[in-house]
Amino acid sequence: MTEEQTKASGKQSFIAEARREQIMNAAIQTLNEIGYVKASLAQIAKRAGISTGLISYHFSDKSDLMNHLLMNLVEKSATYILERVHRTETATAKLSAFIDASLAYQGTQPMHFTALVEIVFNARTPDNTPYYKLEDELEEDILLCELIQILRTGQEQGEFGTFNVYVMANSIQGAIGEYMSSSSIRDKVDLEAYSKELIQTFEKATKA
Amino acid sequence: MTEEQTKASGKQSFIAEARREQIMNAAIQTLNEIGYVKASLAQIAKRAGISTGLISYHFSDKSDLMNHLLMNLVEKSATYILERVHRTETATAKLSAFIDASLAYQGTQPMHFTALVEIVFNARTPDNTPYYKLEDELEEDILLCELIQILRTGQEQGEFGTFNVYVMANSIQGAIGEYMSSSSIRDKVDLEAYSKELIQTFEKATKA
Amino acid sequence: MTEEQTKASGKQSFIAEARREQIMNAAIQTLNEIGYVKASLAQIAKRAGISTGLISYHFSDKSDLMNHLLMNLVEKSATYILERVHRTETATAKLSAFIDASLAYQGTQPMHFTALVEIVFNARTPDNTPYYKLEDELEEDILLCELIQILRTGQEQGEFGTFNVYVMANSIQGAIGEYMSSSSIRDKVDLEAYSKELIQTFEKATKA
Amino acid sequence: MTEEQTKASGKQSFIAEARREQIMNAAIQTLNEIGYVKASLAQIAKRAGISTGLISYHFSDKSDLMNHLLMNLVEKSATYILERVHRTETATAKLSAFIDASLAYQGTQPMHFTALVEIVFNARTPDNTPYYKLEDELEEDILLCELIQILRTGQEQGEFGTFNVYVMANSIQGAIGEYMSSSSIRDKVDLEAYSKELIQTFEKATKA
DNA sequence: CATGAATGAGCATTCATTCAT
DNA sequence: AATGAATGAATGCTCATTCAT
Numbered sequence: 001m002t003e004e005q006t007k008a009s010g011k012q013s014f015i016a017e018a019r020r021e022q023i024m025n026a027a028i029q030t031l032n033e034i035g036y037v038k039a040s041l042a043q044i045a046k047r048a049g050i051s052t053g054l055i056s057y058h059f060s061d062k063s064d065l066m067n068h069l070l071m072n073l074v075e076k077s078a079t080y081i082l083e084r085v086h087r088t089e090t091a092t093a094k095l096s097a098f099i100d101a102s103l104a105y106q107g108t109q110p111m112h113f114t115a116l117v118e119i120v121f122n123a124r125t126p127d128n129t130p131y132y133k134l135e136d137e138l139e140e141d142i143l144l145c146e147l148i149q150i151l152r153t154g155q156e157q158g159e160f161g162t163f164n165v166y167v168m169a170n171s172i173q174g175a176i177g178e179y180m181s182s183s184s185i186r187d188k189v190d191l192e193a194y195s196k197e198l199i200q201t202f203e204k205a206t207k208a
Numbered sequence: 209m210t211e212e213q214t215k216a217s218g219k220q221s222f223i224a225e226a227r228r229e230q231i232m233n234a235a236i237q238t239l240n241e242i243g244y245v246k247a248s249l250a251q252i253a254k255r256a257g258i259s260t261g262l263i264s265y266h267f268s269d270k271s272d273l274m275n276h277l278l279m280n281l282v283e284k285s286a287t288y289i290l291e292r293v294h295r296t297e298t299a300t301a302k303l304s305a306f307i308d309a310s311l312a313y314q315g316t317q318p319m320h321f322t323a324l325v326e327i328v329f330n331a332r333t334p335d336n337t338p339y340y341k342l343e344d345e346l347e348e349d350i351l352l353c354e355l356i357q358i359l360r361t362g363q364e365q366g367e368f369g370t371f372n373v374y375v376m377a378n379s380i381q382g383a384i385g386e387y388m389s390s391s392s393i394r395d396k397v398d399l400e401a402y403s404k405e406l407i408q409t410f411e412k413a414t415k416a
Numbered sequence: 417m418t419e420e421q422t423k424a425s426g427k428q429s430f431i432a433e434a435r436r437e438q439i440m441n442a443a444i445q446t447l448n449e450i451g452y453v454k455a456s457l458a459q460i461a462k463r464a465g466i467s468t469g470l471i472s473y474h475f476s477d478k479s480d481l482m483n484h485l486l487m488n489l490v491e492k493s494a495t496y497i498l499e500r501v502h503r504t505e506t507a508t509a510k511l512s513a514f515i516d517a518s519l520a521y522q523g524t525q526p527m528h529f530t531a532l533v534e535i536v537f538n539a540r541t542p543d544n545t546p547y548y549k550l551e552d553e554l555e556e557d558i559l560l561c562e563l564i565q566i567l568r569t570g571q572e573q574g575e576f577g578t579f580n581v582y583v584m585a586n587s588i589q590g591a592i593g594e595y596m597s598s599s600s601i602r603d604k605v606d607l608e609a610y611s612k613e614l615i616q617t618f619e620k621a622t623k624a
Numbered sequence: 625m626t627e628e629q630t631k632a633s634g635k636q637s638f639i640a641e642a643r644r645e646q647i648m649n650a651a652i653q654t655l656n657e658i659g660y661v662k663a664s665l666a667q668i669a670k671r672a673g674i675s676t677g678l679i680s681y682h683f684s685d686k687s688d689l690m691n692h693l694l695m696n697l698v699e700k701s702a703t704y705i706l707e708r709v710h711r712t713e714t715a716t717a718k719l720s721a722f723i724d725a726s727l728a729y730q731g732t733q734p735m736h737f738t739a740l741v742e743i744v745f746n747a748r749t750p751d752n753t754p755y756y757k758l759e760d761e762l763e764e765d766i767l768l769c770e771l772i773q774i775l776r777t778g779q780e781q782g783e784f785g786t787f788n789v790y791v792m793a794n795s796i797q798g799a800i801g802e803y804m805s806s807s808s809i810r811d812k813v814d815l816e817a818y819s820k821e822l823i824q825t826f827e828k829a830t831k832a
Numbered sequence: 833c834a835t836g837a838a839t840g841a842g843c844a845t846t847c848a849t850t851c852a853t
Numbered sequence: 854a855a856t857g858a859a860t861g862a863a864t865g866c867t868c869a870t871t872c873a874t
Binding site: 449450451452453454533534537538540544546548549550560579580582583584586587588589590591592593594595597598599600601604605609610613614616617618620621623 | 746756787808821824825831
């Protein structure tokens, strides 16, 4: 590749990348406003202020768009959470940070979380397997691995007692996710209080 | 109403009810196979072996069908779980029974659970509010109330320590639900083991 | 045919005739409320308080129902108008009576007139010729013939001047019909005043 | 707007406008051939040689298409008639011109007239009020106003006698319209003869 | 890179009609 | 005589996608 071509393609992919970003943001907005079922390319295009065809130009498919968006959302949330977890030292502190950061991210980016839920619970692979039954190569991968690692380390270093790390990790994730899915709990307990309570709950559950 | 009329209308509504049941079963199957987004009336009719128009004859709407199905599924699971909970006496036993029965129901009726999830996470009210952000008048209502009641009674009778019952109830439901949504945990831990571990986890978390 | 059979079939056709009458009345109501396009058998049945199938039982076809209704309406209006025309003697008086009775009938039976208009301007023969372009065997037949006869007699007896009787008859009918089709004129001139004016107009137009 | 933009948008809307025109012409043809009731988008599309979806692309609705067509037809006929009326001077001449031009237009554009009748007598507002009971903002508006104005001026200037202008105008329009609706008169009297007779009829009826 | 035009398949729904009861 | 159940075709409409410009 010549230098000129590099420049050219560099510029093009910059523009293209900006456009893709714009489309994905419009998709997030659309998913929040009308949900996955009604989130047609036309609706997304309308919110992006562009033509429908342009989405097809930048993404090979509707599912391609949704996959890219999903990866994007997963990556952002994982980055946010892991960054806060890695600042701490002990397993107990890491666990607290994990719970706190997970909930905090959902609180600061509720549109991102809703979009993620809409995709995970609606999108399916070409052979009709739903994403929520796959959960490989997704957030769960990275974040669940981290969580398992924290629990395992805590057990090895005597901070935590004995329990099945997979079950515990799964429970923690379920408890975190449930807060966002259920509005009834959000009406009764605010995010900060929920976070504190959850940390206490799992400190008791994990302690030696 | 004369006896004859009773017979006649009884038979008629029996036929109609049987057909509605058949359609709802086909809908469960369809939701499992291809998901809510693709679950068109045509697809459901195909699986029921009937014409599309007949669904419209028995249900005023597609949303009417889905709402009836949702209520049906919620009712069945609640009946199953509560029946097992009510057999026990102490709060601790009730909590164990609740967790165990919830997981057992999902284990014996995985298609029902998937269908329920598909509806809750995809259906929306006419003003576009997703069902999963409503969560009133749903399973959560009855079962969550029961769970909260168990926790509160346990605290009053000194079986459980102090914690926010709403947060704890929510965490328990999240931990239970996560097992069905995540196939990675099901590959590593079987239902019975998961149930035992989860009971231990929340016994520790709730104990005085 | 034995006497018994006669009785029986007489009773049957009496019941049947009553039912047909009921269905046609429901059809009139339906045509007034929602118009020909939306006047489905289901809508008519709903207003008659019977099942859809019963209409199909009593009328071979939807067009059969509409044809019977049309004939019925035409007959009723013709009877009403001709009865009043025949009471008078001179051509001038007959013409006045014709105009007055035509408008009076529309005034006393506006639902009948609307139903008639809805059918005439919407129904079509199997080969797609619209009824309003046929106008044979219809009201126009009987009433137009009468009108032409009145005009012709008037000319022969020197009451009227020379003019093309077909054109004059057509104009009179158009002027009468327009009053019911156009709400703007009904808002400005009431039925009685319109009738008087119209009579004067055509007295001037026809006089020797 | 720059010159380029003008050109571009001009060309684009030209293509779109041509397509809309084509669709409306196909609709006229369809209304003539099979009538309003059967004039589905599919039938119109078939006659236009395009896909059904393209009609939905260019018109928001079926009623939108019909409304645009109606306005189009009304405008064309009004332009034709008024242009001929405005060429004359006296009220008597204007009245003759009005009658003659109205019939002539129907004679040269019989498909347009039929299409107009089909729409007016079948289309309904969203609240089910038929167009023929509205008759505001329609042909009647412009042409009826002109007709009333002619009659009023004729009376003021002593050309015409005393009569209710609304009733006379309504009668004239009824007499004109009836010629097109009734094939029996068309079989007996040709357009030109009818026109002459009608002019004479209303000259007598209006004269001082 | 971007658009608007266009397609054809699919959607939920309604329809006239038939038929067993 | 009358019903409710059932069908299959047709309706208006939206969709993801393609393509010339």
